[in-house]
Amino acid sequence: MSQIEKDLKTDMQKALDHLKAELKALRTGRANSAMLDKVMVEVYGSHLRLKELANITVPEARQILITPFDFSNAHAIKKGIEAANLSVNPMIDGKLIRINIPPMDESIRKQIAKQCKELGEKAKIVMREIRRKFNDLVRKQKADGTLSEDLMKKTEKTIQELTDRFCKDIDTACAEKEKEIMTV
Numbered sequence: 110m111s112q113i114e115k116d117l118k119t120d121m122q123k124a125l126d127h128l129k130a131e132l133k134a135l136r137t138g139r140a141n142s143a144m145l146d147k148v149m150v151e152v153y154g155s156h157l158r159l160k161e162l163a164n165i166t167v168p169e170a171r172q173i174l175i176t177p178f179d180f181s182n183a184h185a186i187k188k189g190i191e192a193a194n195l196s197v198n199p200m201i202d203g204k205l206i207r208i209n210i211p212p213m214d215e216s217i218r219k220q221i222a223k224q225c226k227e228l229g230e231k232a233k234i235v236m237r238e239i240r241r242k243f244n245d246l247v248r249k250q251k252a253d254g255t256l257s258e259d260l261m262k263k264t265e266k267t268i269q270e271l272t273d274r275f276c277k278d279i280d281t282a283c284a285e286k287e288k289e290i291m292t293v
Contacts (some may be wrong), residue, residue, distance in 0.1 A: 113243060114267060120239045121275040128232040128279060132286045135221055135228075136195065140167045140210045145175075150189035152182050162186060163206075175199070175206040222287045229283035233276055240272040 133143040148159040159165070163177040163186060177183050183201050190199045190208070196217075199208050213221070247264045250256040256264070 111264065113247065113264060114271070117239065117243050117268060117271055121236060121271060124232055124235045124239065125275055125278055125282070128228060129282055131228050132225065132282060135225055135286060135290065136210075136213070137221075137289050138210075138213055138218075138292065139170050140173045140208075142167055142173060144195060145173070145190070145193075148189050148193045148195075150182070150186050152185045159186060159189060171210045171212070173208040173210065175208070176204065177206070180204050218291055222290050225283055225286050225290060229279050232279045236272055236275050236279070240268055243268050 130146075133141070134146055136144055142165045145159050145165055149156045150159055150162055152162060159175070162179070162182055163175045166174045166176070168174055175186060177186055183204075183206060186206055187199045187201055190197065190206075197208050197210060199206050201207075244265055247256065247261050247268070251258065251261040
């Protein structure tokens with residue numbers, strides 16, 4: 110396997126992993142602590158991730174409990190969750206912050222499924238950009254004389270095969286997430 114193939118696989122895998130992380134954050138009918146991964150909270154004069162400030166647990170299918178390490182940050186955490194626009198309502202309950210996940214109606218499910226498709230399309234665009242970058246690199250090496258015509262054609266074919274495979278992986282990941290979202 111050439112260095113170009115290794116770099117290509119690495120770049121495409123990073124893009125796929127990024128998509129999977131984005132999909133985890135999408136809301137489904139069940140409580141999922143991953144939906145809070147991107148929540149930023151303003152405390153101590155800077156923005157910190159929620160998971161750096163609190164312990165997050167899911168004791169029931171429709172509830173998330175947040176236990177701040179420092180209870181004086183509870184109101185800032187609540188504000189951060191509300192600002193993240195997740196369609197949930199955090200409530201301070203003693204030393205905990207409780208988030209009840211409301212059941213989703215059909216229109217919300219369809220809206221989130223649409224977001225899922227959009228994320229998949231964006232990931233495919235990234236894959237095509239990576240393919241273009243590596244095809245340009247191979248053509249430049251051919252023009253410089255460091256790569257033969259046959260090797261260039263073979264490498265371009267490999268690049269296209271990898272692109273197709275990773276795009277199929279994107280479709281699979283999105284289809285699984287859509288199924289999870291649409292399940293009542």
